[in-house]
Each structure stands twice: as C-alpha cells, then as structure tokens.
Amino acid sequence: MADKSQVRVRFAPSPTGDLHVGNIRTALFDWAYARHTNGKLIFRIEDTDRERVTDEYIQAAIDTLKWLGLNWDEGPEVGGEYGPYLQSQRLDIYAEWAQKFLDNGDAYHCYCSGEELEERRQLQMKNNQAPGYDGKCRDLSNTQIDEFKAAGRKAVIRMRMPQGETVFTDAIRGEVKFEHLYVPDFVLARADGSPLYTLAVAVDDVLMKITHVLRGEDLLSSTPRQIRVYQAMGVPESEYPIFAHLPFVMGQDNAKLSKRNGEVSIAWYREHGFLPEAICNYLALLGWSPGDDKENITMKELVELFTVERVNSSPARFDMKKLEAINGDKIRALTQSEFLQWALPFLTQAKVISGTTEEIDLVKAALPIIQERIVTLSEIPAMLNFLFVKQFAVDAQEQPKLLEVGAQEVLKVALARCSELTNWDHLSIEEVLRKALIVELGLKPRIAFSALRIAVTGSHISPPLFESMQLLGKERSLARISSAITS
RNA sequence: GGCUCCGUCGUCUAGUGGCCUAGGACUCUGGCUUCUCAAGCCAGCUACGAGGGUUCGAAUCCCUUCGGAGCUACCA
The missing domain is CATH 3.40.50.620 (HUPs)
Structure with missing residues (x-):
C-alpha cells in the first residue's frame, strides 16, 4: 500500500x-x-x-x-510543490508521457478521420455491436503509415486497451468490473498533441500523489481508462488512488x-x-x-x-x-453584527440606503425585528424600505382598505392619541393604542391594527407594527397616519 | 442497442435479519399562539418498485422482473 x-x-x-x-x-x-x-x-x-x-x-x-x-x-493562488495546478500549464508533461507510452507500445498513432470513425460507429450500431474504436490502426505497417502521412493525414495518440478486464473497489459502490471488450482504445492526445482528459487526469493524479478520488458518478465508467494509464505509467496497483464515485x-x-x-x-x-x-x-x-x-x-x-x-x-x-x-x-442563528454585515450589501445594492452612519444605525436597530421573518437576505430591502423611502406611498392594492369608514375612524383616533405621546417607544405606543382602539372602541386587534399598519408601512404585511412605528419616529409616523386620513 | 450504476413517505434521508404496526427533516393539510407576516408549538397525510424464494422471522440475504440515470467523443 x-x-x-x-x-x-x-x-x-x-x-x-x-x-x-x-x-x-x-x-x-x-x-x-x-x-x-x-x-x-x-x-x-x-x-x-x-x-x-x-x-x-x-x-x-x-x-x-x-x-x-x-x-x-x-492549487491556484496558493501554489504547492506539485504544481502547476492548471493543466494548460502542464502540456509538456503530458506530451512526455504520451511519447513514453508510444515508445513502450502501450499507445499507437491512429490516422482515422473523424468522419471515418463516425461512419464505422454507425455501422456498429446498426449491426448491434458495441460502438467504439475498432482497432483499425492498432498494428499499422510502416508502409501503411507512410501512405497515411503522404496523404496528409494527422494522427491522434490512442491507448491500447489489452484484453481482459478491470476490477476496482469503489469506496461507495463496492467492487465494479468492466470487461475491456466494452472499453475501446481511447484517445490520449489530439493530432496537434494536446492532451485529453483521460491522459491528463491520470497523469496528474499520479504525479500529485492523490490518494483519494472523490468525484461524480458520471466518471465511473471512465475509471478503467484511468487505471489503464496508471498501468502504462508503471504505477503499482497498491498505489492507485482509492476511488469514490459520488x-x-x-x-x-x-x-x-x-x-x-x-x-x-x-x-x-x-x-x-x-x-x-x-x-x-x-x-x-x-x-x-x-x-x-x-x-x-x-x-x-x-x-x-x-x-x-x-x-x-x-x-x-x-x-x-x-x-x-x-x-x-x-x-x-446569526449574531446581530453578522446579520448586519450580510444585510448591508443587499440594502445598498437595492439602493434602499446609501450607507451613511445614520442609515446604518437605523438598519442596526431594525434588523432584530425582521431576522426571524426572512428566508433569504434578498428579502431585506423590501422589508425595511418603508423606513428609508423619501416619497412614501401606500401600496396601490392596499389603498382601498384605508378608505373604509372603520379604517378612517381608527386612523383619526390613533393620530389624536399618538400625538399626545411623549415617550415614543413601542411599549408606550402599544399601550396607548390598545387602550384607545381595543378597550374604548371595542375593536378586534387584527382589524384595528391592520389599517394602521397599512398607513404606516404601506402594506398589510410588515414587521411588527409598534416596533416599526418606534423605528420610523414619531414625526414620520404621525405624518403618514395623517396623510391617510381623507377627510 | 451495449456497458455501468441506482431503486424506503411528494423530496432528502435513518435503517446492515427481530428494537420497524418503518424514525427524522423539508413540503403539504389542520390546529394552537397572535397586531399582519413570520417564528414557535401540536396534530395529520404519505414510503420499503413488483414477483418469487431463504428463514421461526426480511426494508435488510438470494433470484427474476420492472423502472430511472450515466457512459458509449479528437468533452470532462
């Protein structure tokens, strides 16, 4: 091992x-x-x-x-003793190995053109044979080679797949066996000498002393080819990496x-x-x-x-x-400061805030009330927009709800009572509004606060009302309520 | 077509012969809570692809079958 x-x-x-x-x-x-x-x-x-x-x-x-x-x-940016880590910078390494395979007879030049290959493949399919390279150029004579060269043909380098089978143990799937009958001779390098995945991946895994290959399941059937390259490189079986196909x-x-x-x-x-x-x-x-x-x-x-x-x-x-x-x-689960750091870019990018310290302070104060209300950070701008808009406007769809008689009544009472408030914190706001609307007017909370919510935040869906009013400030809260009153 | 891999609730999964009348999470449905929306809590729906074996006993072992996926390149 x-x-x-x-x-x-x-x-x-x-x-x-x-x-x-x-x-x-x-x-x-x-x-x-x-x-x-x-x-x-x-x-x-x-x-x-x-x-x-x-x-x-x-x-x-x-x-x-x-x-x-x-x-x-x-790897990239950090380097390492087995670099370079971009395969495009390792071309000479692959070329050397390909030449060695050629010298040892593990690989050979193949002069078949793409069209010829395709033609033969179709024929194989038609005859119900396993499609794949048929080994035509495996044992070319020198005269044949000369003829191909004379005809101007360019050759790819193809790996010779010996008879037999490849068996390996996948760490996730157990023993997997491929008969070479179904693993045709494969191309290692293009005619221009550039390497293909099958060559580069195997050479690099060996040279970079990779011990475990965890990769996608789609590469499972390319594993016998990779192992074939190890063999040609002279790597003993005990040194093959352990494969695990995800x-x-x-x-x-x-x-x-x-x-x-x-x-x-x-x-x-x-x-x-x-x-x-x-x-x-x-x-x-x-x-x-x-x-x-x-x-x-x-x-x-x-x-x-x-x-x-x-x-x-x-x-x-x-x-x-x-x-x-x-x-x-x-x-x-984010801490307040973590949440702030994640939230800020979304708010600035959506142009809800420009990034002044006043704005950031307000964001900081507002984040706790929306933290458990969102699923993605991208929802933040829409949720906090009402705190920062210069030209506040109630959502058009919500507008009609404010015109109802009951709603107008709520707004008028709320405006009057809130105006008298000296402590503008959410507990005081809630106290005075509950007293006025729920106790004295006998309204259902969800009805009473709905109109107010729309008037203040612009929508019937919002962060908690009283906290929102606190954050908005007395002046702006009252102004919005006031402008929602039609008569 | 051939080769290879895979097959438990709608989805992700736990499960390696008895703890399984199959557990958890997400989704969905209903309820509680409630100032909206969320969050939280409670409840419910729903699965071992099918058929044969082996065994006292199978989701777990064997066989067959069906289904799905990947590969089958001078892509990776």
Missing part, C-alpha cells in the same frame, strides 16, 4: 461555466474529507479543452470556492443537473441571499447524512462527522424548499 496515511484529495473541475450545485457538492465532499482526515485538498483546474474553458470561468470558480469557505492547500445531484425532472436542466450557478444563490453555510449544509445532506437526526450542522460539525462510508450511492434531487428552510435557520 502506498502511503495513504497522508490523505491527498483533489477537486478538479473543468470550468466550462459557473460552478453549479453539483460541482460544489463534490467540492464540499472533497473538502470535508480532506479536513476530516487532516489531509490536503488539492485544487486543480482541468482546462485541457481550451475552447470551452475560459479564464473568466476559472476565476469565478476560485471566487466561488473562497466565498463558500472551501479553502485548499495546493451520486448525482439531479434537477426536478429526474435527470442529471445540467445547463439545460435547472443548473443554477452558486453565484445565483449568492445574489439571491443564501448564506454559504446554508448552501454547504444543504448540499452536505444530498448524498450524505450525519447518521443521527440532527440535520442543521455547522461546517465544523461537518468536518468532524464526514466519512465516505456514510455517503449514499443513490442520486438525490435538489429541493429548493429545503434549502430555503435551512437558509432561514442559518439567518436566525
């Missing part, structure tokens, strides 16, 4: 777009496993397909991981999450007011469970509890409702 006492896990996305929940769930598990075992997390960018991977996406991936708090020990995170329609299928980038969740800890907590529950009934866990607890043994093998559907529930829990 290779030295697996020092766990080295890697998260190796191919940033062809913003990281989405599936990617992040994998990153989270990689991270949790590395931290749980006191191992190292290696962050590697698989950008061998430069047509699809852009620098913007790479940077976005880095930012997203940082925002989530999933820190890495080796179940999918699926969208609503039961298919793997993808761009076409509800794939939503983590950036989206960030913009919509989800906390990183809520996202991580929820994602941790997709395919893994702590074992007991406790589901609301911190990152620290996740690290303590996470084991691969407790990872499920069946796919999980993404459920926004549950994410929201957890997000609400996390928001409620």
Whole structure:
C-alpha cells in the first residue's frame, strides 16, 4: 500500500461555466474529507479543452470556492510543490508521457478521420455491436503509415486497451468490473498533441500523489481508462488512488443537473441571499447524512462527522424548499453584527440606503425585528424600505382598505392619541393604542391594527407594527397616519 | 442497442435479519399562539418498485422482473 496515511484529495473541475450545485457538492465532499482526515485538498483546474474553458470561468470558480469557505492547500493562488495546478500549464508533461507510452507500445498513432470513425460507429450500431474504436490502426505497417502521412493525414495518440478486464473497489459502490471488450482504445492526445482528459487526469493524479478520488458518478465508467494509464505509467496497483464515485445531484425532472436542466450557478444563490453555510449544509445532506437526526450542522460539525462510508450511492434531487428552510435557520442563528454585515450589501445594492452612519444605525436597530421573518437576505430591502423611502406611498392594492369608514375612524383616533405621546417607544405606543382602539372602541386587534399598519408601512404585511412605528419616529409616523386620513 | 450504476413517505434521508404496526427533516393539510407576516408549538397525510424464494422471522440475504440515470467523443 502506498502511503495513504497522508490523505491527498483533489477537486478538479473543468470550468466550462459557473460552478453549479453539483460541482460544489463534490467540492464540499472533497473538502470535508480532506479536513476530516487532516489531509490536503488539492485544487486543480482541468482546462485541457481550451475552447470551452475560459479564464473568466476559472476565476469565478476560485471566487466561488473562497466565498463558500472551501479553502485548499495546493492549487491556484496558493501554489504547492506539485504544481502547476492548471493543466494548460502542464502540456509538456503530458506530451512526455504520451511519447513514453508510444515508445513502450502501450499507445499507437491512429490516422482515422473523424468522419471515418463516425461512419464505422454507425455501422456498429446498426449491426448491434458495441460502438467504439475498432482497432483499425492498432498494428499499422510502416508502409501503411507512410501512405497515411503522404496523404496528409494527422494522427491522434490512442491507448491500447489489452484484453481482459478491470476490477476496482469503489469506496461507495463496492467492487465494479468492466470487461475491456466494452472499453475501446481511447484517445490520449489530439493530432496537434494536446492532451485529453483521460491522459491528463491520470497523469496528474499520479504525479500529485492523490490518494483519494472523490468525484461524480458520471466518471465511473471512465475509471478503467484511468487505471489503464496508471498501468502504462508503471504505477503499482497498491498505489492507485482509492476511488469514490459520488451520486448525482439531479434537477426536478429526474435527470442529471445540467445547463439545460435547472443548473443554477452558486453565484445565483449568492445574489439571491443564501448564506454559504446554508448552501454547504444543504448540499452536505444530498448524498450524505450525519447518521443521527440532527440535520442543521455547522461546517465544523461537518468536518468532524464526514466519512465516505456514510455517503449514499443513490442520486438525490435538489429541493429548493429545503434549502430555503435551512437558509432561514442559518439567518436566525446569526449574531446581530453578522446579520448586519450580510444585510448591508443587499440594502445598498437595492439602493434602499446609501450607507451613511445614520442609515446604518437605523438598519442596526431594525434588523432584530425582521431576522426571524426572512428566508433569504434578498428579502431585506423590501422589508425595511418603508423606513428609508423619501416619497412614501401606500401600496396601490392596499389603498382601498384605508378608505373604509372603520379604517378612517381608527386612523383619526390613533393620530389624536399618538400625538399626545411623549415617550415614543413601542411599549408606550402599544399601550396607548390598545387602550384607545381595543378597550374604548371595542375593536378586534387584527382589524384595528391592520389599517394602521397599512398607513404606516404601506402594506398589510410588515414587521411588527409598534416596533416599526418606534423605528420610523414619531414625526414620520404621525405624518403618514395623517396623510391617510381623507377627510 | 451495449456497458455501468441506482431503486424506503411528494423530496432528502435513518435503517446492515427481530428494537420497524418503518424514525427524522423539508413540503403539504389542520390546529394552537397572535397586531399582519413570520417564528414557535401540536396534530395529520404519505414510503420499503413488483414477483418469487431463504428463514421461526426480511426494508435488510438470494433470484427474476420492472423502472430511472450515466457512459458509449479528437468533452470532462
């Protein structure tokens, strides 16, 4: 057995777009496993397909991981002794290995064109044969090679898949077996010499001394190819990394999450007011469970509890409702200063406040009364807007409710009584209004306070009325009540 | 089509032969509380895909079947 006492896990996305929940769930598990075992997390960018991977996406991936708090020990920005960690900067390494495979006869040049390959594939399908490379160029004679070259053909490098089978033990699924009959010779490098995933991933995992590969289930069937490269590299079986193929995170329609299928980038969740800890907590529950009934866990607890043994093998559907529930829990668990820090950007961005100290003081005072009322941070601007608007106006839909006779009566009485108040705190306001409206007028509280709520906050849904009036201040509260009175 | 993986409430899951008339969470429904909305509390709905075995006893073991997904690229 290779030295697996020092766990080295890697998260190796191919940033062809913003990281989405599936990617992040994998990153989270990689991270949790590395931290749980006191191992190292290696962050590697698989950008061998430069047509699809852009620098913007790479940077976005880095930012997203940082925002989530999933820190890495080796990789972009932090370096490490096995770098570089961008595959596009390791091209010479792959080329060397590919040449070595060629020299040893493990790989060979294939001159078939894409059209020819496709044609033969169709034929195979038609004849009910397993589609895949048929080995046409496996044992070309020198004259044949010369002919191809003379014809101007370019060659890809193809790995020779020996007869037999590949058996390995997946840490989540147990023993998995692939007969090579169904694993055709695969391309290691394009005609221009650039490497493909199958080459780069295997070479890097070996060179970077990766001990555990936790990755998506979609890569399960590419594992025999990866193992084939290990063999060609001369890596003894005892030194292969341990594979653990994580179940999918699926969208609503039961298919793997993808761009076409509800794939939503983590950036989206960030913009919509989800906390990183809520996202991580929820994602941790997709395919893994702590074992007991406790589901609301911190990152620290996740690290303590996470084991691969407790990872499920069946796919999980993404459920926004549950994410929201957890997000609400996390928001409620925030300290006042934490909540303030999260809230401020949303308020400034929505232009509810500009950021003056007076405004921030008011926000600070108002946050406690809305903390248990929101599910996402993005709801904050709408909830506190009534405290900051310059041109206050009652919601058009609510307006008619203020015109009713009963409502007008309530407003008039409230205006008169509140004007006399000297202590403008919510307890005093409540006391005087209850006395006037409930005791003396005999109104039902929900009826009485509804009109007032609309007049003061503009909507029948608002933070608690008396606290809201206190925060608004006497002058503005009375002005709003007054302007709601029509006669 | 072939290969591979997967199959417990609507969803995420607990469950590794008796603790299971299947537990928890989210959703949903009803109620309590209540100045609205929330939060909180209480209650309810609802599941072992199907069929055969093995066993005194099966969600748990075996077989068959059905269903779903992934792969089948000079993508990753």
